[in-house]
Amino acid sequence: MKRRDYAQYCGLARALELVGERWALLIVRDLTIRPRRYTDLQEGLRGIPTNVLSTRLKELEQAGIVERRVAPAPGRGVVYALTEVGQALEPSLIALGRWGASQLGDPQPGYVVTPDGAVLNLRAAFQAEQAEGLTASWQLHLAGTVVHAVLVDGTLTSGLGPAPGGADLVMTARFAEDEIPAYRSFVRAAREGRVDLEGPPELFETFLRVFTYPVAV
Numbered sequence: 001m002k003r004r005d006y007a008q009y010c011g012l013a014r015a016l017e018l019v020g021e022r023w024a025l026l027i028v029r030d031l032t033i034r035p036r037r038y039t040d041l042q043e044g045l046r047g048i049p050t051n052v053l054s055t056r057l058k059e060l061e062q063a064g065i066v067e068r069r070v071a072p073a074p075g076r077g078v079v080y081a082l083t084e085v086g087q088a089l090e091p092s093l094i095a096l097g098r099w100g101a102s103q104l105g106d107p108q109p110g111y112v113v114t115p116d117g118a119v120l121n122l123r124a125a126f127q128a129e130q131a132e133g134l135t136a137s138w139q140l141h142l143a144g145t146v147v148h149a150v151l152v153d154g155t156l157t158s159g160l161g162p163a164p165g166g167a168d169l170v171m172t173a174r175f176a177e178d179e180i181p182a183y184r185s186f187v188r189a190a191r192e193g194r195v196d197l198e199g200p201p202e203l204f205e206t207f208l209r210v211f212t213y214p215v216a217v
Contacts (some may be wrong), residue, residue: 015092018063023048024056025093028065030080032090033159035069035081044114058167065089071170097124100214104184113162113182121183122147125211128157138207143181150213169199169204169207188211 004020006013008177023045030036030044041053057080065086067208071079078116080195097120126149137150139162148163149156173186174194189195190208197204 002141015184016211018065019060019089021056021059023052024060027053027060028086028089029078029093029112029120029121030116031066031082031086032093033119035079037071037079038078041080042135044116046112046114054130060086064197093120094124097121098213102114111180113142113145113180115147116146118142118183119147119158121161122149122158122211123156123215125183127210128154128156129156130210130212134206134210136169136203136206137165137167138203139163139170140186141170141172142183142186143173143175145181149207151210167199169203170197171204171207172198184213 003013004017006017019028026045036044038053038057041057042048042050043055061068063085064083066080067083068078069081071077088200101121101124104210110176114187123187131151133154133155134151136154137148139148145159147158148167149158150163150167167203171186172195173181173189174196175181175185175189179185179189186195190204195204
């Protein structure tokens with residue numbers, strides 16, 4: 001498959017040549033959260049043809065954005081991970097995710113929220129100016145997905161699974177049968193009193209203030 005060449009001496013054009021092909025940024029999105037096996041990427045990117053995933057990974061490797069690593073013990077085989085160059089894409093991904101959230105309509109039948117997408121959406125909702133000097137930790141239960149957010153003096157770390165060392169506040173959303181368990185749905189459930197809390201309730205209001213999109217949900 002011939003790669004796109006815009007023949008323009010422009011940083012944006014070069015970025016699109018490297019990561020602008022279909023599925024490429026979603027592969028980078030998932031690897032931003034953690035290294036993944038090929039089969040993990042397939043599972044998370046539902047609908048991606050096998051040949052397209054193979055091609056995109058090869059292109060991203062050739063561009064120095066993705067690299068192969070030996071899986072850590074006790075695992076075996078190979079995982080794909082972002083290089084330092086690839087990791088530098090995260091601020092752009094978050095900015096795109098924040099802008100894209102303002103353009104989302106109602107979810108269509110068959111749409112899903114992947115665990116990795118949920119973490120990136122949480123990062124995109126983070127408002128650093130609201131978190132200045134704050135230290136606290138939260139754990140979100142979104143149907144079958146658990147994600148955490150930890151602030152230490154205003155600096156965020158987040159990821160899949162329970163908060164390391166336990167969370168100050170655990171929040172479990174009660175979604176309606178027809179709701180997709182996305183972060184936006186979580187905020188809607190919060191406004192309607194459909195979130196169960198384990199921990200100081202005042203941290204719930206803090207969370208909603210710090211992790212909010214600058215658009216109506």
